[in-house]
Amino acid sequence: MDQPRRFAFNLKRLILVLALVSTLITLLSSYLAIFQVEKKLLIESSLRASQSYATRISLTADLFFNAAQKQLIYSASLLGEEFHNLNAVTDEADRLQVQSKRYSSVLVVDKSGVVRAASRNSADMVGIKLVSDANTQALSTQNPVISSPFRTPQNNHIIAMSVPIHNARGKYLGYLVAEITLQQGGIIDSLVNARNYRKDAYIYVIDNDGDVLYRAADGWTESAPQGNVNKALLEGRDQGYLHMKNLQGEDSLTGFSTMEVAGWTVLVLHPARADVVLLYDVMLQVLLYTLPFVILVFIGIWLLTRSISRPLRQLASKADTMDSEDVSVEIEQVNAWYYEASKLKTVMLQGIHLLHQRIEKLSTQAHTDPMTGLLNRRGLYEQADKLLGEASQIGVITLDIDHFKRVNDAYGHDVGDVVITQLSHLILNNSRKDDLLCRMGGEEFLLLLPGTSMAQAVQLAERLRCQVEMQDFEGAGKVTISLGVTHFNPEKVNIDSALKSADKALYQAKNDGRNRVVSL
Numbered sequence: 047m048d049q050p051r052r053f054a055f056n057l058k059r060l061i062l063v064l065a066l067v068s069t070l071i072t073l074l075s076s077y078l079a080i081f082q083v084e085k086k087l088l089i090e091s092s093l094r095a096s097q098s099y100a101t102r103i104s105l106t107a108d109l110f111f112n113a114a115q116k117q118l119i120y121s122a123s124l125l126g127e128e129f130h131n132l133n134a135v136t137d138e139a140d141r142l143q144v145q146s147k148r149y150s151s152v153l154v155v156d157k158s159g160v161v162r163a164a165s166r167n168s169a170d171m172v173g174i175k176l177v178s179d180a181n182t183q184a185l186s187t188q189n190p191v192i193s194s195p196f197r198t199p200q201n202n203h204i205i206a207m208s209v210p211i212h213n214a215r216g217k218y219l220g221y222l223v224a225e226i227t228l229q230q231g232g233i234i235d236s237l238v239n240a241r242n243y244r245k246d247a248y249i250y251v252i253d254n255d256g257d258v259l260y261r262a263a264d265g266w267t268e269s270a271p272q273g274n275v276n277k278a279l280l281e282g283r284d285q286g287y288l289h290m291k292n293l294q295g296e297d298s299l300t301g302f303s304t305m306e307v308a309g310w311t312v313l314v315l316h317p318a319r320a321d322v323v324l325l326y327d328v329m330l331q332v333l334l335y336t337l338p339f340v341i342l343v344f345i346g347i348w349l350l351t352r353s354i355s356r357p358l359r360q361l362a363s364k365a366d367t368m369d370s371e372d373v374s375v376e377i378e379q380v381n382a383w384y385y386e387a388s389k390l391k392t393v394m395l396q397g398i399h400l401l402h403q404r405i406e407k408l409s410t411q412a413h414t415d416p417m418t419g420l421l422n423r424r425g426l427y428e429q430a431d432k433l434l435g436e437a438s439q440i441g442v443i444t445l446d447i448d449h450f451k452r453v454n455d456a457y458g459h460d461v462g463d464v465v466i467t468q469l470s471h472l473i474l475n476n477s478r479k480d481d482l483l484c485r486m487g488g489e490e491f492l493l494l495l496p497g498t499s500m501a502q503a504v505q506l507a508e509r510l511r512c513q514v515e516m517q518d519f520e521g522a523g524k525v526t527i528s529l530g531v532t533h534f535n536p537e538k539v540n541i542d543s544a545l546k547s548a549d550k551a552l553y554q555a556k557n558d559g560r561n562r563v564v565s566l
């Protein structure tokens with residue numbers, strides 16, 4: 047017979063796998079959603095922080111340039127009155143340079159571009175004709191100018207702030223210019239002061255063309271970096287934030303703000319990957335915080351799965367032994383705590399009840415003679431086993447209707463059946479509860495009488511014979527029977543030889559003329 051197929055999956059495993067997979071998917075998608083939201087928030091807050099730092103720098107720079115310009119305008123008004131007094135002009139230039147300390151040098155330039163006077167630290171400049179763009183711009187516009195950075199013949203990297211000088215009648219005499227160094231330690235450097243912001247940030251100052259004038263990071267300053275920022279990226283805004291590449295080509299979160307006075311833009315950049323690294327730490331924390339709950343959820347799922355699958359597993363295991371006698375009791379004990387399991391349990395119990403009824407009916411049919419209701423030969427052997435184990439002596443009577451063929455021939459088969467049935471009733475009426483009564487076939491009967499001696503068996507046989515002889519059988523009238531009697535101890539003699547003896551006695555009774563009892 048084929049072996050029943052072994053299933054790799056059972057309900058418990060299926061539910062467990064399903065629950066675990068869906069929980070994991072939910073967790074992963076939650077983590078992913080948290081990651082995305084956090085990333086967005088973190089990047090946005092970084093961008094805002096960069097923007098506000100850029101704004102702070104540009105506002106401070108505006109304050110500085112405004113104050114410086116006012117100071118220069120005031121001095122220019124004084125110089126306009128005493129432009130021809132060389133000593134006074136030199137004193138004023140020197141005063142400006144010494145007092146403010148913001149300027150590397152202060153020059154008074156006439157309208158032909160020649161340095162008329164200078165602060166004392168730049169006295170060697172007096173008489174020199176300036177050729178820088180800053181000079182040309184100051185002379186041509188005759189307005190306050192903040193120049194683009196440039197290098198002096200002494201190789202100083204500077205910007206020049208100039209204001210025009212007019213005399214009392216408003217005639218243009220030249221201009222007053224203060225040079226401001228861009229080198230480390232200068233005023234711009236202290237305004238930008240990258241040390242106050244995050245360590246990985248770069249601060250760029252770009253001019254109107256996007257050329258990087260100045261670049262600073264934690265601990266260092268570069269006052270003439272090579273590089274250009276595409277100003278179109280700023281979309282014409284004065285301030286805001288955006289993603290852009292820094293001079294190293296890294297994707298950077300960038301906040302910017304444009305100075306009102308100088309027209310330069312301050313950009314504060316830092317690499318986006320730094321924030322993502324930070325986010326990984328945050329996510330690790332989230333994971334560590336949620337891990338105990340996740341483990342608890344998994345344990346809960348496992349317990350629930352076990353609890354759901356157990357009644358079904360127990361019921362399924364009983365399906366193999368539905369024909370066993372105790373199976374109903376075992377099924378009764380299954381704790382079917384939810385609807386489907388309970389329904390299944392009820393149906394199984396009903397099914398088992400019907401099955402047992404059917405089995406019992408079939409068993410009865412297989413072991414009894416349908417016409418008389420007595421045991422048949424198979425039934426006798428089955429029941430006899432029990433009897434043989436319990437009784438120490440057993441009486442045996444075998445009996446047969448005399449000339450029964452004639453009854454059939456004379457009155458018909460149906461009348462013959464009635465005679466057989468009536469005889470079986472008569473035998474039944476004369477037997478005890480523990481006696482085994484069997485119709486061995488045709489009109490032959492066998493009685494096994496536990497705890498019955500030979501004398502008692504002969505006595506019963508004689509009683510049966512007399513009662514049959516006396517009885518009127520329906521449709522057939524009088525009939526007689528012959529009986530063979532024996533007796534055996536089941537521990538010493540086996541049942542087959544006992545039955546043979548009884549048959550032999552019956553045979554003798556027939557030969558001796560019938561309607562008699564013979565014992566052997």
Ligand SMILES: Nc1nc2c(ncn2[C@@H]2O[C@H](COP(=O)(O)OP(=O)(O)OP(=O)(O)O)[C@@H](O)[C@H]2O)c(=O)[nH]1
Nearest residue numbers: 446447448449450451452454459460462463488489
């Ligand atoms: N009506 C009826 N007849 C049966 C049944 N079983 C067997 N018989 C008949 O019983 C008769 C038995 O005949 P025999 O074995 O020759 O014996 P007998 O005629 O009884 O003669 P002795 O036994 O020698 O006295 C046969 O005619 C069978 O057909 C049954 O269930 N119903």
